[in-house]
Amino acid sequence: MTFLSSERLWLIALLPAIAAVYVLLQMRRGNYAVRFTNLALLSQVAPKRPGWRRHVAAGLFLAMLALMMLGFARPATAVKVPRxxxxxxxxxxxxxxxxxxxxxxxxxxxxxxxxxxxxxxxxxxxxxxxxxxxxxxxxxxxxxxxxxxxxxxxxxxxxxxxxxxxxxxxxxxxxxxxxxxxxxxxxxxxxxxxxxxxxxxxxxxxxxxxxxxxxxxxxxxxxxxxxxxxxxxxxxxxxxxxxxxxxxxxxxxxxxxxxxxxxxxxxxxxxxxxxxxxxGWKTEHRDVSARFIGIALLFALAAGGASLAWFSRLP
Structure with missing residues (x-):
């Protein structure tokens, strides 16, 4: 696998920053619940539920972004074509x-x-x-x-x-x-x-x-x-x-x-x-960015579907 516009791969560096912001917001959400209620009422303010569900849509969204960034860099595969x-x-x-x-x-x-x-x-x-x-x-x-x-x-x-x-x-x-x-x-x-x-x-x-x-x-x-x-x-x-x-x-x-x-x-x-x-053959690099974009769309649909099913809202 190679990239025809490899200079665009720097966008991948933004993903850790986005993930860090998400983690920070989750931590602030917990602190907010503690600050504005007492422990007796905490279970009602923040009722117990499967916590992992909150992160599924976010994970799928990040995966979608990663695939879109890779597609933007124009990935290509080597194929043999007749000379x-x-x-x-x-x-x-x-x-x-x-x-x-x-x-x-x-x-x-x-x-x-x-x-x-x-x-x-x-x-x-x-x-x-x-x-x-x-x-x-x-x-x-x-x-x-x-x-x-x-x-x-x-x-x-x-x-x-x-x-x-x-x-x-x-x-x-x-x-x-x-x-x-x-x-x-x-x-x-x-x-x-x-x-x-x-x-x-x-x-x-x-x-x-x-x-x-x-x-x-x-x-x-x-x-x-x-x-x-x-x-x-x-x-x-x-x-x-x-x-x-x-x-x-x-x-x-x-x-x-x-x-x-x-x-x-x-x-x-x-x-x-x-x-x-x-x-009889030579090697050429064919742009396959459409594959990455197509998979990214599937991740986007999965993220939206999970958020609607569990939280009745889009991520």
């Missing part, structure tokens, strides 16, 4: 090593299928963009709510030489900063999901990408494709292309993302769970 500008960038490795068939039917087909499933499982309020990277990185589908555009872009991926993981991260960050007219000054909350076999062979380093992601407060989650036994045939020559899980893990863990080593449905659900917990 409409939330953006997910999916970066897909299209280097030649992704031809390896150690992941059936091959790494690139598996990566494409995983990316599509992941995108379609995201809530509709998330904007999704797609980046492909080999020797360089390019935005092939700008961030938007159009899932079909992302699918079409993924279907048209073409393999190329070298792998620029660092450039992929920088390209994703630039796409986030260019999301809308506000993005340069107020970037949308974002998360990068990078699918790769994990070797950075050109462009800016992974450490530079880590530094840039941390500065932008954009986590990078990684999904590693491949095994230590992958091979590809390039220009008639068989080349070993074992997956570099350490590079991907370092990128993810250093940017507060998560590193995964498979791309089955369970893994993809875990990626989304990690993203949704921090990206």
């Amino acid at each position: 409409d500008r939330a953006t997910i960038m999916v970066a897909i490795d299209v280097s030649l090593s992704m031809m390896a068939k150690d992941v059936a039917p091959d790494r690139i087909t598996s990566a494409k299928d995983a990316a599509k499933r992941f995108i379609h499982d995201l809530p509709g309020r998330f904007n999704v963009g797609v980046v492909s990277f080999a020797g360089s990185a390019n935005v092939i589908s700008a961030p938007s709510a159009d899932r079909q555009a992302a699918d079409n872009a993924i279907d048209q991926l073409v393999l190329a030489k070298r792998t620029a993981i660092g450039e992929a991260v920088f390209t994703c960050l630039q796409a986030v900063r260019s999301f809308d007219s506000q993005a340069s000054q107020d970037p949308p909350p974002a998360h990068i999901v990078l699918l790769s076999d994990g070797d950075n062979t050109t462009g800016r380093t992974v450490q530079e990408a880590i530094d840039a992601s941390r500065a932008a407060h954009v986590p990078v989650s990684t999904i590693a494709f491949g095994t230590p036994y992958g091979t590809v045939d390039i220009e008639g020559e068989t080349t070993s292309v074992s997956v570099n899980k350490e590079t991907l893990r370092s990128l993810a863990e250093s940017t507060d993302g998560k590193a995964y080593e498979a791309a089955d449905s369970t893994q993809l659900s875990e990626v989304y769970a990690n993203i949704g917990s921090s990206l």
Whole structure:
């Protein structure tokens, strides 16, 4: 609980003073009865009755005042609301090593299928963009709510030489900063999901990408494709292309993302769970002063009802 106009809470300090005045008046009332009668007549002047009844209406009145004062300070509660500008960038490795068939039917087909499933499982309020990277990185589908555009872009991926993981991260960050007219000054909350076999062979380093992601407060989650036994045939020559899980893990863990080593449905659900917990919602404070005022009115009605029932007058 917080107060949007907390400076008004000083009014609460008046309650002890009001209570003290009430106690003082009750004491003077007793002294008055003793002063103007004798002890023989005291029982008739101040007949015995349940003394607590006199204080019920006053107590309810004080409670009403306290609630009204709290309501005047505009109490607010924290609530989670969807972030409409939330953006997910999916970066897909299209280097030649992704031809390896150690992941059936091959790494690139598996990566494409995983990316599509992941995108379609995201809530509709998330904007999704797609980046492909080999020797360089390019935005092939700008961030938007159009899932079909992302699918079409993924279907048209073409393999190329070298792998620029660092450039992929920088390209994703630039796409986030260019999301809308506000993005340069107020970037949308974002998360990068990078699918790769994990070797950075050109462009800016992974450490530079880590530094840039941390500065932008954009986590990078990684999904590693491949095994230590992958091979590809390039220009008639068989080349070993074992997956570099350490590079991907370092990128993810250093940017507060998560590193995964498979791309089955369970893994993809875990990626989304990690993203949704921090990206899909923001906390706002909603004014709930009406609740306090409503309860205060109930106390006022109770005080008036008790006074009328017991003393035939309003407090």
